Every structure is written in structure tokens, then in C-alpha cells.
Amino acid sequence: MAVGQPTTQPGASADWRAEHGLRESATFDRATIHEIQRAAATGVYDIRGWGAKRPLPHFDDLVFLGASMSRYPLEGYRERCDTDIVLGDRHASKPLHLDIPVTIAGMSFGALSAQAKEALGRGASLVGTSTTTGDGGMTPEERGHSRLLVYQYLPSRYGMNPDDLRAADAIEVVLGQGAKPGGGGMLLGQKITERVARMRTLPVGIDQRSASRHPDWTGPDDLTIKINELREITDWEKPIYVKVGATRTYYDVKLAVHAGADVVVVDGMQGGTAATQEVFIEHVGIPTLAAIPQAVQALQELGVHRKVQLIVSGGIRGGADLAKALSLGADAVSIGSAALIALGDNDPALEADYRALGSAAGFYDDFQDGLDPAGISTQDPVLAARLDPVAGGRRLANFLSVMTMEAQTIARACGKAHVCHLEPEDLVALSIEAAAMARVPLAGTDWIPGR
Amino acid sequence: MDTLTPRTADAVELDLSGVGLRETNRLLHHPEELTGTTVTISHPQGAHSVAAGLDAPLVITVAGHVGYYAAGMNQQATITVDGNCGPGVAENMMSGRVRVRGNASQSAGATAHGGLLIIDGDAGARCGISMKGVDIVVGGNVGHSSAFMAQAGRLVVRGDAGDGFGDSIYEARLYVRGRVASLGADCVAKDMGPDQLTELAGLLEAAGYDDDPAEYTRYGSARRLYHFHTDNANAY
Numbered sequence: 290m291a292v293g294q295p296t297t298q299p300g301a302s303a304d305w306r307a308e309h310g311l312r313e314s315a316t317f318d319r320a321t322i323h324e325i326q327r328a329a330a331t332g333v334y335d336i337r338g339w340g341a342k343r344p345l346p347h348f349d350d351l352v353f354l355g356a357s358m359s360r361y362p363l364e365g366y367r368e369r370c371d372t373d374i375v376l377g378d379r380h381a382s383k384p385l386h387l388d389i390p391v392t393i394a395g396m397s398f399g400a401l402s403a404q405a406k407e408a409l410g411r412g413a414s415l416v417g418t419s420t421t422t423g424d425g426g427m428t429p430e431e432r433g434h435s436r437l438l439v440y441q442y443l444p445s446r447y448g449m450n451p452d453d454l455r456a457a458d459a460i461e462v463v464l465g466q467g468a469k470p471g472g473g474g475m476l477l478g479q480k481i482t483e484r485v486a487r488m489r490t491l492p493v494g495i496d497q498r499s500a501s502r503h504p505d506w507t508g509p510d511d512l513t514i515k516i517n518e519l520r521e522i523t524d525w526e527k528p529i530y531v532k533v534g535a536t537r538t539y540y541d542v543k544l545a546v547h548a549g550a551d552v553v554v555v556d557g558m559q560g561g562t563a564a565t566q567e568v569f570i571e572h573v574g575i576p577t578l579a580a581i582p583q584a585v586q587a588l589q590e591l592g593v594h595r596k597v598q599l600i601v602s603g604g605i606r607g608g609a610d611l612a613k614a615l616s617l618g619a620d621a622v623s624i625g626s627a628a629l630i631a632l633g634d635n636d637p638a639l640e641a642d643y644r645a646l647g648s649a650a651g652f653y654d655d656f657q658d659g660l661d662p663a664g665i666s667t668q669d670p671v672l673a674a675r676l677d678p679v680a681g682g683r684r685l686a687n688f689l690s691v692m693t694m695e696a697q698t699i700a701r702a703c704g705k706a707h708v709c710h711l712e713p714e715d716l717v718a719l720s721i722e723a724a725a726m727a728r729v730p731l732a733g734t735d736w737i738p739g740r
Numbered sequence: 741m742d743t744l745t746p747r748t749a750d751a752v753e754l755d756l757s758g759v760g761l762r763e764t765n766r767l768l769h770h771p772e773e774l775t776g777t778t779v780t781i782s783h784p785q786g787a788h789s790v791a792a793g794l795d796a797p798l799v800i801t802v803a804g805h806v807g808y809y810a811a812g813m814n815q816q817a818t819i820t821v822d823g824n825c826g827p828g829v830a831e832n833m834m835s836g837r838v839r840v841r842g843n844a845s846q847s848a849g850a851t852a853h854g855g856l857l858i859i860d861g862d863a864g865a866r867c868g869i870s871m872k873g874v875d876i877v878v879g880g881n882v883g884h885s886s887a888f889m890a891q892a893g894r895l896v897v898r899g900d901a902g903d904g905f906g907d908s909i910y911e912a913r914l915y916v917r918g919r920v921a922s923l924g925a926d927c928v929a930k931d932m933g934p935d936q937l938t939e940l941a942g943l944l945e946a947a948g949y950d951d952d953p954a955e956y957t958r959y960g961s962a963r964r965l966y967h968f969h970t971d972n973a974n975a976y
Contacts, residue, residue: 445870446832446850449851452815490891491910504831504851505828505847511808511827515808517788517789518788522789522792524766
């Protein structure tokens, strides 16, 4: 949402308002009033990028119980704490071996510039992890610069090609994403350039609405048959992931496993999007924190926890979030928004550019407009050229390394020789909500609400 | 392998009930291991994903009924199913030619980018859904929501079309000889000019039919919903 030009009159500060006894409504706050006015003026709902912005119970509401009397820590710079993982060894003859348990989430060429896709591939490859295509097919740049590339299989099937399927390292069947469970992709005309249109077999410049249902299967029984078809086409080489937006996660994960998934990806409501209705982003889906224990329970009950790997995404911002997700039972996390920020999204150095668009550094989310001054969420060649894929890739690799080292720091403090050895017993919650959702005790108590 | 019986110097029979689906498809993906380029797949018994993922100019006959996704994502191969097909026959086909002698269930030719799909009998719902360049000729009727979100390519229906025909269509071109139960959003009847008559005649000829193209009506996108506008909200 564009916030309009900021007020610059002297004295127009929050203090000035408080001094005059002006009280802002918690119900009709300024953003709400602005949205009503915007809707009245334009007659269209607000579309934006990014994920849920409202405060939610999240990983910040959990803390670790480091080692002390009864637990033995590992020496920080002397004893190994491994981070490598294997994804998809249940059925696939060529599972993925990642050096770190952080992958790059699916983001389309179209939503992102070719430079951004290349930078994501370069960054991920530098630290030994995978990146993922999106709702727009696989580009040669992306394949070429990604050592490990996951190919998304989406309802729209834009650019879907068996050659690319065979060139992929894994296949991710996408049922939904956390930002909009039950919704399809959206790419507005500004970003449907000649190349994007050709890849999607669409007219140039139209507002593109992706399907939200797969065209040739319905429900979990059909999905089983579909997954087997994908395996047959690729000669049972590729791991097959199933990605769901977090809603009825316990049931969805069970059904995904029954359908034959090698890996289940669960994306919470903080997960980002390139363009979705604001009402969808903020009001559909459940927080990442609430989804993980449901997914783990489903896997454990089926006896496949750690055999069918769980990747969690949606609001993962650093090593602490990574460590907490792993502790709750995930095998890996996926990052999207954080990766874009590492590339240069919402950089304060671009403040003047963001202001010119009616936004501000730290607030910019109008990815659908294709005017991104950072050259990431755009198809404008001049803007896109602002992003150096090599330098961007380096920044992403740096960030991924920091995330990993942070998680190792925590894991060693908890006495773990592998970051995936972290367990729920290492965590307590700081709020009742987080305790209930994450199913760990409220700090200082043995109380898990609902247990 | 005893179940892999050469018929003539150039003909191979794969008995699916003996060879198994995995080995059958593996061999079809490695045609250099076959003794010929003409293959009969016998006893398919409704199996799914028969002859899926081919990428070679093989000529294949499937002798019987098949389940889901027969000839899925086909490239180059000419595949004839001597029977009925379950959902998603020739889904996402890229090239080649697939012919169904019987009927096809829903989502026939879904999202296919190229090649020619011929269904001599009827096709179920969603025939040609999200088609992206394929040509589809249906000898009989098609079910509801056929050519839904059809992006490119041509769909010819020699019989009738069900409800919601061509809903949210993009640039695909549709030809129907019989009655259309109802048109979907943004799909309209269009004039048949000389170019369309020639195009349709070519498609019918390629599929082995000799109908008079003048008996057909052309349908396509009115292009009214290509951009969001609040006044169109009721159209979706």
C-alpha cells in the first residue's frame, strides 16, 4: 500500500498530536482510514506484495534454554556442529544434498527480474543450497546459475515443459502459498513484458490471473496419480515436494504424505507474495508458528518424521528463526522476503526513490507495479539493470552464512552436534499464545495450554 | 526379455501386464534399447501414465483402455489409444500426435503447448483447459468448462459443447459444429472469414474428418476482462 507523501510540516509530529489531546482510534487507525478512502476513490481492492504485516505470534515469542548444569554445551569454535541435510531420499534416486538447511523459496521470473533470479541462484549456489522457480517457468539464467534448482509445478502450468522438468533437481507441486492459501498467482499488466508474456503464452500487457486449482487433478487421490506421473516422466530420479499454504496443516501434511510426497513444504501466513489482495494476505491462513507442530505431529503419527522432510517458510528472518523452526521439528526452512532484502530490497540508500513512489524504505511493498528502484520486483530493463547479480548473489550468500552460523551458535549452546538435533525441549514460550501454538511450555512453568 | 517380443524387424510389443509400467516407460524413454520404432503396448488394463514423458518419434499403439495421464507431456511421439482414456490424456503435450479411438475423460489436453490431440469419441469436462498452443479435435461432444482459460491453440468440437464453454479464454480459437450449452465469461461467437474456414479445414483434414467447415461457429475472447475494472466485477 502506498502511504502517500509523508507530512513534512514542522511540528506535525506524534508529540504535537499528543500535546493537543488528539487520540487515534485503535479501530479506525490511519492505515484503515486511508484504505477506506483509497477503496472509495478507486473502486478496486488493494493489491500488494510481501506477507502479513499485522503482529502475530511468531518465533520472537520463543527462547532457548541453553545448556547449564544438566546439559552439556559444545565449544563454540572447536567442536563441530553440522548443518547439512538430505531432502527427498524416500522415493527419488537422486535426492538433494544441501550444505545448509535454508533454501530459497519459489519466486517467479516475471514477478522478479532476470537479474534478481540470477542473483538468487548465485547466492544459493555459493553456500550449497537450492533455489526455486515460480509461476512463470524456468529461465536459462536461473538454471545456469543455480547448482540445485527446484522446479515448481503450479496450477497455471505457465512455461511447463518436460525438458525443464528433466533439467530440474527436484519438483515442487504447489497447492498453495502462505500469503494466499486458496488463491492463484497474479501479475499485473505492467510486468507482462514481451519475454514474460512469451514464457507464459499470454498477450503482452494484460492483467494475468493464475488459476488456483490444478487443471487436471482434484483432491488427494488424484494427487497420488499425478505425482506418479511426474515420477514416471522423470524416471523416478527427482524428489517430489508438495507445498501447501498453512491452514488445515495437520490434515494437509497427512494427505501429502499419503499422496507420495518426498518433502512437504508448509508456508505460513507471513510468507510473502509478489501481488495479492491485501485482504487475502492479512486474513487467510495461520501463522507459521501454529503450523509447524501440526505438520510434525502428522509426520510423526505416520512414522515418517525425518523420512519425509519438512520445509517451513513464512517470516523466517535469521538464524534464531531457523534454529527455532528446526527445534520444533522442521528439517529446513525456506526464505523469500529475507532473501530479497539481502539482495537490496527496501534499502535505505534508495529512500528518495521510494519517496517518489509514495512509499519509504522499509515500507515498500508495491511489487505488482514493477517500479522497484532496487531492480528486483520489476521487468523494466533500466530498473532491473540496477541490480548487479554477482554482488547481489554475494550479499545473499553472506546473509545465508550468517543465518547458518547463528543457528549453529544456538545449537552448540544447547549441546547439539547438528542443527537438526535441536528439539522442542530446548524451547520455552514468552506468551500464552505462542506456548499454545508451538506446544512448548510458557517460560518458567510446565504449562502448555491445551495439554 | 521374453515379454519384449519383436513382431517384425521394426515392430515391438510391450505387454504392460508382464513388463510393468515402470519398465515400459523406461524403455520408451530410451528408444535406443528398443528393437524398433513401432510399438504396441498390450494389456494396459486401465493403467495410469502409460507412455508418459516420451521424447522420440516412436509410433505407439496402446491396445486397450488406459487411466489418467496417458501420453502425458508427449514430445514427438505418435500415440494411438485403441480404447477409452481417463483424465488428462496428453496433458501438457509439447509436440507429436495423440489419437484416442474411444472417449476421453476430463481435462483432455490440459495445458498442452503443441502437437495434435484427436479424440474420436466424446471428451468430458475441461477439455483443453488452460491449453497453450495445442490443436485438439474432438469427434463427439465436450463437457462443461471446456477451453477454460484457454490461452492459445485451436479446439475443434464436431458435436456439442457443455456449459461455460471458453470461460476466461485468452487467445485460443474455438470451433464448434453443434450447440453450445452456454458460453463462459468473456467468450463470444465470432465471424468465420476465409482465413478461419481455411484454418478449420486444415485441422479437420489433419484429424481425418471431411466435414464442411461452413457448418461450424467460431468462438474466441471478447478481450473485455484482460484488465481489472471494478465495473466488470460481476462478470467473473
